[in-house]
Amino acid sequence: MAARGSHGLFYLVLLATPIVGLLAFYVGDPWGDIHSLSKPVFIVLISVHALAALFHQYWLRDGTLKRMLSPGR
Numbered sequence: 001m002a003a004r005g006s007h008g009l010f011y012l013v014l015l016a017t018p019i020v021g022l023l024a025f026y027v028g029d030p031w032g033d034i035h036s037l038s039k040p041v042f043i044v045l046i047s048v049h050a051l052a053a054l055f056h057q058y059w060l061r062d063g064t065l066k067r068m069l070s071p072g073r
Contacts, residue, residue: 006049013041 017038024032056064 002052006045006052010045010049013038013045 017035020031020035020038024035053065053068056062
């Protein structure tokens, strides 16, 4: 459930960032301010994603990281 939500948020930010960037270029403020928020949002999402992977690897020991890193069958 949390993985689906975080991946959905990743895709939303990945799609919205260039669109808002274009709006900032052509229209200006407040779109530029909104566009500048995408960098810290990405940093937080990537950090939470990495921490969740480490949590699964070392706390739950459920093999999630191994499944993500192994090649497909």
